[in-house]
Amino acid sequence: GAVVSQHPSRVICKSGTSVKIECRSLDFQATTMFWYRQFPKQSLMLMATSNEGSKATYEQGVEKDKFLINHASLTLSTLTVTSAHPEDSSFYICSAYREPNQPQHFGDGTRLSIL
Amino acid sequence: QKEVEQDPGPLSVPEGAIVSLNCTYSNSAFQYFMWYRQYSRKGPELLMYTYSSGNKEDGRFTAQVDKSSKYISLFIRDSQPSDSATYLCAMSESGGSNYKLTFGKGTLLTVNP
Numbered sequence: 001g002a003v004v005s006q007h008p009s010r011v012i013c014k015s016g017t018s019v020k021i022e023c024r025s026l027d028f029q030a031t032t033m034f035w036y037r038q039f040p041k042q043s044l045m046l047m048a049t050s051n052e053g054s055k056a057t058y059e060q061g062v063e064k065d066k067f068l069i070n071h072a073s074l075t076l077s078t079l080t081v082t083s084a085h086p087e088d089s090s091f092y093i094c095s096a097y098r099e100p101n102q103p104q105h106f107g108d109g110t111r112l113s114i115l
Numbered sequence: 116q117k118e119v120e121q122d123p124g125p126l127s128v129p130e131g132a133i134v135s136l137n138c139t140y141s142n143s144a145f146q147y148f149m150w151y152r153q154y155s156r157k158g159p160e161l162l163m164y165t166y167s168s169g170n171k172e173d174g175r176f177t178a179q180v181d182k183s184s185k186y187i188s189l190f191i192r193d194s195q196p197s198d199s200a201t202y203l204c205a206m207s208e209s210g211g212s213n214y215k216l217t218f219g220k221g222t223l224l225t226v227n228p
């Protein structure tokens with residue numbers, strides 16, 4: 001069964017709205033979670049690494065003030081897209097791993113559409 | 116040159132065919148190799164994971180890694196319509212506490228009944 005849960009699965013909202021996406025590890029503690037973005041027919045691009053109890057590490061070119069990440073507990077990381085615009089429309093996916101040296105497990109993604 | 120190259124396809128095969136999916140990479144520091152399957156509008160699902168050169172088999176799936184050639188493959192035997200999905204290769208330099216995955220673009224596979 002699923003080990004990483006992501007919510008919501010679909011969001012449609014107006015330009016200028018801030019949107020929060022949740023990522024939960026279901027039966028394990030995740031000190032590290034990852035946030036990816038995927039455009040249609042493209043691969044996953046890592047946006048940031050979310051660390052429990054500390055600041056997220058953002059990849060080059062990702063605006064940290066635009067994409068706010070909060071990893072307040074060992075089972076929950078949130079990604080907030082602030083003042084979203086149509087170009088922020090994309091498929092956002094989170095992941096986590098149960099143990100070091102083991103592969104990441106992915107959530108089912110959030111499809112964000114900004115009108 | 117991109118770190119990971121993967122033929123995007125699309126690839127269309129008849130049911131029962133053997134499918135071969137491939138990725139090449141340029142970063143010799145990559146040590147861990149994965150194959151994920153992604154159905155439309157879903158997150159990637161782990162299929163295979165390996166960290167050594169050679170073959171690893173799991174049911175109808177075989178992952179092959181050749182570190183000397185920087186080349187990995189996924190073979191699917193007796194392909195089924197339910198195998199129709201996008202297949203992503205992924206790799207990382209380490210399995211430590213903060214490792215990052217680098218993905219290929221994915222190959223779209225359709226298995227026709």
